[in-house]
Amino acid sequence: xxxxxxxVLFLIFIYIARATLLRRxxxxxxxxxxxxxxALPIIxxxxxxGKLPHRTLHSLAQKYGPVMSLRxxxxxxxxxxxxxxxxxxxKTHDAVCANRPKVQAAEYISxxxxxxxxxxxxxxxxSVRKLCNLELLSVSKVESYEPLRRDELxxxxxxxxxxxxxxxxxxxxxxxxGLTENITCKLILGRSKDDRFDLKGLIREGMNLxxxxxxxxxxxxxxxxxLQGLTRRLKKASKALDQVLEKIIDDHNxxxxxxxxxxxxxxxxxxxxxxxxxxxxxxxxxxxIVTRTNIKAIxxxxxxxxxxxxxxxxxxxxxxxxxxxxVMKNVQDELENVIGMNKMVEETDLxxxxxxxxxxxxxxxxxxxxxxxxxxxxxxxxxxNGHYIKKNSRIIVNAWSIGxxxxxxxxxxxxxxxxxxxxSNIDLxxxxxxxxxxxxxxxxxxxxxxxxxxxxxxxxxxxxxxxWELPYGLDPHHLDMEEKYGLSLPRAKHLLAVPTYRLF
Numbered sequence: 001x002x003x004x005x006x007x008v009l010f011l012i013f014i015y016i017a018r019a020t021l022l023r024r025x026x027x028x029x030x031x032x033x034x035x036x037x038x039a040l041p042i043i044x045x046x047x048x049x050g051k052l053p054h055r056t057l058h059s060l061a062q063k064y065g066p067v068m069s070l071r072x073x074x075x076x077x078x079x080x081x082x083x084x085x086x087x088x089x090x091k092t093h094d095a096v097c098a099n100r101p102k103v104q105a106a107e108y109i110s111x112x113x114x115x116x117x118x119x120x121x122x123x124x125x126x127s128v129r130k131l132c133n134l135e136l137l138s139v140s141k142v143e144s145y146e147p148l149r150r151d152e153l154x155x156x157x158x159x160x161x162x163x164x165x166x167x168x169x170x171x172x173x174x175x176x177x178g179l180t181e182n183i184t185c186k187l188i189l190g191r192s193k194d195d196r197f198d199l200k201g202l203i204r205e206g207m208n209l210x211x212x213x214x215x216x217x218x219x220x221x222x223x224x225x226x227l228q229g230l231t232r233r234l235k236k237a238s239k240a241l242d243q244v245l246e247k248i249i250d251d252h253n254x255x256x257x258x259x260x261x262x263x264x265x266x267x268x269x270x271x272x273x274x275x276x277x278x279x280x281x282x283x284x285x286x287x288x289i290v291t292r293t294n295i296k297a298i299x300x301x302x303x304x305x306x307x308x309x310x311x312x313x314x315x316x317x318x319x320x321x322x323x324x325x326x327v328m329k330n331v332q333d334e335l336e337n338v339i340g341m342n343k344m345v346e347e348t349d350l351x352x353x354x355x356x357x358x359x360x361x362x363x364x365x366x367x368x369x370x371x372x373x374x375x376x377x378x379x380x381x382x383x384x385n386g387h388y389i390k391k392n393s394r395i396i397v398n399a400w401s402i403g404x405x406x407x408x409x410x411x412x413x414x415x416x417x418x419x420x421x422x423x424s425n426i427d428l429x430x431x432x433x434x435x436x437x438x439x440x441x442x443x444x445x446x447x448x449x450x451x452x453x454x455x456x457x458x459x460x461x462x463x464x465x466x467x468w469e470l471p472y473g474l475d476p477h478h479l480d481m482e483e484k485y486g487l488s489l490p491r492a493k494h495l496l497a498v499p500t501y502r503l504f
Contacts, residue, residue, distance in 0.1 A: 031388035034078060036060075036069035042219070044071035049213050052485050054371035057081070058401040067385050073218025075101075077394045081401040083408060083433035086440070088384040089376065089395055090433070094441040099377040101394050103217045105210045108234040109241065111293050115301030117374060118210075121442070124288045127281035128298060133446055135271050136188065136302060142449050145187055146347050149457055152182050157344075157465050164499040169471045173494035176314045176462075180454065184306040188299065189248055190267030197244045203304055204490075205237045211372075211487030245296040249273070272298060302447075309369050309438075309451035310458075312490050316367035317359065317459055319495055320416045322470055323479045327418060328463065330355055332502075335464040342504045345460045347453070356460055358418035360452070361435065364428050365409070366416060368437035371400035371489045376443065399436050400489070408434050466499040 037060060039045050050056045057079050061068055066082030080086050089097050098121040100106075106118035113119045116128045135141070156179050163170050178193070181200050185193050193199070214230050216223035226232060252269045260266050266274075275290040288294075321328040334355045339345055350356075376395040381388070389395070406413045409420065426432045429448060430440035438445035445451075462468075470476060482492035 032386060033389075034067045034069040034387045035064045036071075037064065039071040042073075043215075044073050044075075044218070045077075046072050046213065046215060046218060052483060053213060054398055054400040054485070054489070057372070057396070057398050058404060061398070061401055067387055072213070072394070073215065075218045075394050076390060076392075077396060078389055079396045079398060081398045082405065083402055085385055086397050086399075086402060086436060087433040089397060090430075090436070090439065090441040090444075093378075093382050093384060096380050096382055097376045097378050097395055098442045099379050100443075101217075101375055101377040103210075103375075104214050104223065104231065105206075105212070105234055108238040109206045109210060110300060111297035114294050114297035116298065116446070117301050117305070121379070124280070127288060129446060131275075131280065132298070132302060136268050137446050137450055139449055142453055143347075145183075145450075148186055149183060149347070149454065152179060152186070153458060153461055154344075157461065160462070160466060160499050161501050164466060164501045167498065169496050169498055171494050172318055172468075172497045173315050173491060176318070176458065177311045179458065180307050180310040180314070183310075183454065184303055188268045188302050188306060190252070190265075190269060197240075197247070199244060199303070200307070202237065202241050202244065203307055204486075205233070206241065206300070206304065207308055207488050208484075208486035209234055209237060211485065241300065242296065245299055248299070249292065249295065268302070269295075269299065305445065305447040306450055308488050309445070309447060310454040312367075312369045312488050313360070313363060313451065313455045314458055315491050315495060317363040317455070318462075318468070318497070319479065319481060319491060320363055320366070321359070321463070322468060322495070322497060323476045323481070324416050325476060327359065327416065328468070330418075331359060331463050332467075335460060339464060341502075344503075345457065345464050347457055350453075350456045350460065353456070353460060355418065356456065358421040360455060360459070361421050361426070361428055362416060362418040364437040365403040365435055366414075367483075367489060368399040368403060369488050370437070370439070371398070371485070373397040373399055373436070373439045374443070374487070397436070397439070399439075402434065402436065465501060465503055467502050468497045468499055471496050471498050 037045055037048065040047065048056060048060075057068075058081065061079065061081035066080065066085045068079045068081070070077040070079060080089055100113070100118050100120055102113065103118070106113040110118050116125065116132060119125045119128065156175060160170060160175065177200060182193050185191055185199070209230060212228075212230055215228060216226070216231065223231065248269065252273060257270060257274060260270055272290070272295045276292070276295070278290055280288045280290050280294070321331065334353060335345070338352050339349055373396070376397070378389055378391055378393045378395060381391050383389070402408065404413055426435050428435045428437055430436055430438055430444045433440065438448040470479060480493055483489050484492040
C-alpha cells in the first residue's frame with residue numbers, strides 16, 4: 001500500500017471515529033442537531049456547493065428539511081430555508097444571532113470589517129448604524145433626495161428618447177446601472193460619477209468576492225496556498241478600491257470643511273471627516289475613535305448598499321417584464337389610468353401604483369438581491385425548532401429558497417405572477433418572513449427605503465415613457481435569465497432592449 005493511500009485511509013478512519021464519538025456525545029446530552037448530508041474529512045461539505053450555492057442548498061433542503069446542518073471545512077453551519085425557521089433566527093433569537101463571522105473578504109475589502117455590514121455585533125456597529133441612518137438613510141433624508149432622483153432620471157429619459165427616435169438597441173442593464181451609480185455618487189460622495197476610475201466595476205468585483213465561498217474562511221491552513229485564487233483577487237481589488245477612496249477623501253479636503261459648513265454644502269463624506277479623530281459615539285461605554293480607515297470602510301459599505309440593491313432589482317424587474325408582455329401591459333395600463341399619458345411620474349404618485357408594487361414584490365421573491373443573506377453567527381448555544389445550535393455556528397438564511405417554496409407560494413412557484421399578491425398583506429420590509437429580500441431584525445438592510453424608492457420611481461418612469469421590445473425579434477420566452485452568483489445575484493449577461501417613446 002502506498003503512503004498516500006495509507007494516509008487517506010487513516011484520515012477517513014479518524015474522521016469516522018470522531019463523528020461516531022460526537023454522535024454518542026450528542027445523544028448522551030440529548031442535544032439533537034439538524035440533519036444534513038455526510039461531510040467529508042477536512043473539507044466537510046464545501047465540495048457540494050457548486051457555482052450557484054443558493055440553488056444547491058435549496059435542493060438539499062428538499063431532502064433534509066428547512067433547518068439543515070452542514071460542515072464547511074471545520075465551521076459548523078446551519079442553513080435555514082423556511083419562513084418559520086427564518087423567523088426563529090431573525091426575530092426570536094435575533095439578539096443571539098446578530099453577530100457576523102469573520103471572513104477574509106471583509107478583512108481586505110471592508111478594512112477589517114470596520115464598516116457596518118460585516119462588523120461584529122456590538123457598540124461600534126450600533127454607533128455606525130445610527131450615524132448612517134441619521135446622515136443618509138432615514139425616511140426624511142430619503143425623501144429629501146427627490147429632486148436629485150428626478151433630475152438624474154430626466155437625463156436618462158432624454159437619452160433613451162434619442163435612442164428611440166434612432167431605433168437603437170439599448171443596453172438597459174448598463175443604462176440603469178449608470179443611473180443608480182450617478183445617484184449614489186452624488187448622494188454619498190457629493191459629486192457625479194468620476195471617469196477617472198471604474199467605481200461600478202470595483203463594487204461588482206467586491207460583491208463577487210464577498211459572496212464567494214472562500215476555502216480560506218473554513219480551512220485557514222489553505223489561506224496561504226490560495227487554491228481558488230481569491231486572495232490574489234482580494235489584494236488587487238482592495239488596493240484599487242483604497243486608491244479610489246483615498247482620492248475621494250483628498251478631493252474633499254481641498255476645500256476647508258469650515259467653508260463648506262458656512263455655505264451649507266456638506267455631503268456624507270464631509271460629515272464623516274468632521275468626526276475624524278473623535279469618538280464616533282461619545283455616549284458608548286467603549287470609545288471608538290474615527291480614523292481614516294473607518295471612514296473608508298463606512299463609505300464602501302454605503303456605496304455598495306445604495307448602488308447594488310437598486311441596480312440588481314431593476315435589472316431583474318425589467319427582465320421579467322420583457323419576458324412577460326401581459327404583465328408589462330398591466331403595469332402600463334395602471335400608469336395610464338393613474339398618471340395619464342401627458343405627464344411624467346412623480347414620487348408622490350408611487351403609493352397609488354398598487355400593481356407596480358406587486359411586480360416589485362414578485363421580482364424580489366424570484367430574484368432576491370442577496371439570495372443567501374449575509375451570514376449570521378450565534379453568540380451562544382441556542383435551541384429552536386427542536387434543534388440544538390452550538391455557539392459560534394455560522395447561520396445562512398436562504399432567502400432564494402424561501403421565495404421558491406411551494407408550501408408558501410403554491411404550485412406555480414417558479415412562475416412570474418404578480419397577481420399572487422392581490423389581497424395579500426405580505427410585505428418585503430422584513431416583517432413577513434415569507435419575503436425577506438432585505439433580511440430582517442437588527443442586521444436587516446438599513447438602505448431598504450432608499451433602494452425601494454429608487455426602484456419604484458425608475459421602473460415606473462421608464463415603463464410609462466417607453467414601450468420596450470427585445471432586439472432581433474427574440475421570443476420573450478427565450479430571454480436568457482442566467483444568474484451570476486455573488487453576495488448579490490445580478491444577471492449573468494446585460495439586458496438589451498429597443499425603446500419606443502409612448503407619451504403625448
